[in-house]
Amino acid sequence: MSSDLESRGEVVVPDGAGAEGDPIPNPGVPPHEPRITDVDEAAATRAERQIATMFGLAAVLVLAFVVAYLLVPKHAAFLGFGASNLALGMTLGLALLLIGLGAIQWARRLMDSHEIVEERHPARSSDEDRAEAIATVRLGGAESGIGRRTMIRRTLIGAMAALGLPVVILLGDLGPLPGSRSAHTIWRRGTRIANDVTYKVLRPEDLELGQLVNAVPANLEDLPEGSERNNARAKAAVILVRMEEGDFRTLPGRRDWSVDGILCYSKVCTHVGCPINLYEQVARQVLCPCHQSTFDLADSGKVVFGPAARSLPQLPIMVDSEGYLVAQSDFTEPVGPSYWERG
Numbered sequence: 325m326s327s328d329l330e331s332r333g334e335v336v337v338p339d340g341a342g343a344e345g346d347p348i349p350n351p352g353v354p355p356h357e358p359r360i361t362d363v364d365e366a367a368a369t370r371a372e373r374q375i376a377t378m379f380g381l382a383a384v385l386v387l388a389f390v391v392a393y394l395l396v397p398k399h400a401a402f403l404g405f406g407a408s409n410l411a412l413g414m415t416l417g418l419a420l421l422l423i424g425l426g427a428i429q430w431a432r433r434l435m436d437s438h439e440i441v442e443e444r445h446p447a448r449s450s451d452e453d454r455a456e457a458i459a460t461v462r463l464g465g466a467e468s469g470i471g472r473r474t475m476i477r478r479t480l481i482g483a484m485a486a487l488g489l490p491v492v493i494l495l496g497d498l499g500p501l502p503g504s505r506s507a508h509t510i511w512r513r514g515t516r517i518a519n520d521v522t523y524k525v526l527r528p529e530d531l532e533l534g535q536l537v538n539a540v541p542a543n544l545e546d547l548p549e550g551s552e553r554n555n556a557r558a559k560a561a562v563i564l565v566r567m568e569e570g571d572f573r574t575l576p577g578r579r580d581w582s583v584d585g586i587l588c589y590s591k592v593c594t595h596v597g598c599p600i601n602l603y604e605q606v607a608r609q610v611l612c613p614c615h616q617s618t619f620d621l622a623d624s625g626k627v628v629f630g631p632a633a634r635s636l637p638q639l640p641i642m643v644d645s646e647g648y649l650v651a652q653s654d655f656t657e658p659v660g661p662s663y664w665e666r667g
């Protein structure tokens with residue numbers, strides 16, 4: 325079948341394509357346009373030189389990579405970056421980039437250029453195959469007796485329709501949304517703070533200067549054993565650390581959130597919720613083992629390294645009438661990963 329475009333010479337329809345009866349006329353391909361490098365020898369030479377320059381520079385950069393690896397000191401800094409990493413990354417990265425760009429230019433400007441038409445075999449099956457398939461389906465239907473056995477047919481249709489119900493019912497598990505539930509833990513005003521191994525309730529004098537203690541709310545024991553208690557424990561876990569008074573920075577409004585230099589923070593990493601448990605006493609920082617987020621306990625739990633985007637939530641604490649460390653309230657912000665924080 326020839327189209328108007330073909331008769332005007334704007335497209336070329338390959339031999340044998342566009343057979344009579346095809347549902348969509350073959351649009352053909354535009355006539356071949358030679359590139360400047362196909363018709364101008366000087367342009368081809370220029371392109372060759374440019375591409376060779378890129379490959380040559382890439383080779384020089386690879387040598388520079390080897391030199392940088394051998395000579396740049398591992399701990400030297402440049403513009404605030406590690407000089408060694410910077411030099412290795414820049415040289416090897418640029419070398420790979422130049423090789424890639426050179427290859428692309430080579431293919432686009434100098435390699436042989438001509439259109440290729442790949443014929444597809446007809447998608448339609450032969451008449452014999454179609455007739456055979458229909459006969460097989462009919463035979464199957466006849467042998468199963470589905471046409472005669474109306475009771476089986478109806479109950480099967482009913483069973484298949486019922487299968488849609490679990491899908492609808494299970495959608496209910498997608499909701500309701502947790503709302504503000506994720507923002508709360510079982511800490512309450514007056515909840516005593518207990519060591520998370522011995523469950524001994526803690527007094528300020530139980531913590532030495534510089535010491536860090538993992539702790540939980542003492543009212544955990546009131547919850548039934550099992551997943552409810554485990555979940556509550558995971559969310560409410562805290563770390564207590566004691567520092568010299570005046571040796572740490574608190575946020576405005578949090579001056580009375582500590583007791584004798586004892587500060588209390590959530591133990592749940594604000595990245596994706598791993599328990600934080602590596603303590604660097606000298607730096608007064610805690611490190612999350614999952615992705616190395618590091619939090620400065622002497623600076624209101626601020627993130628100093630790693631992927632966490634939010635400071636560790638601080639639990640306000642005080643001492644009760646019997647001298648035990650207790651919470652002043654629940655956390656004032658959601659604990660755990662930042663995606664818990666909404667609104």
Ligand code: FES
Nearest residue numbers: 593595596612615
């Ligand atoms: S969960 Fe702590 S750094 Fe990723």
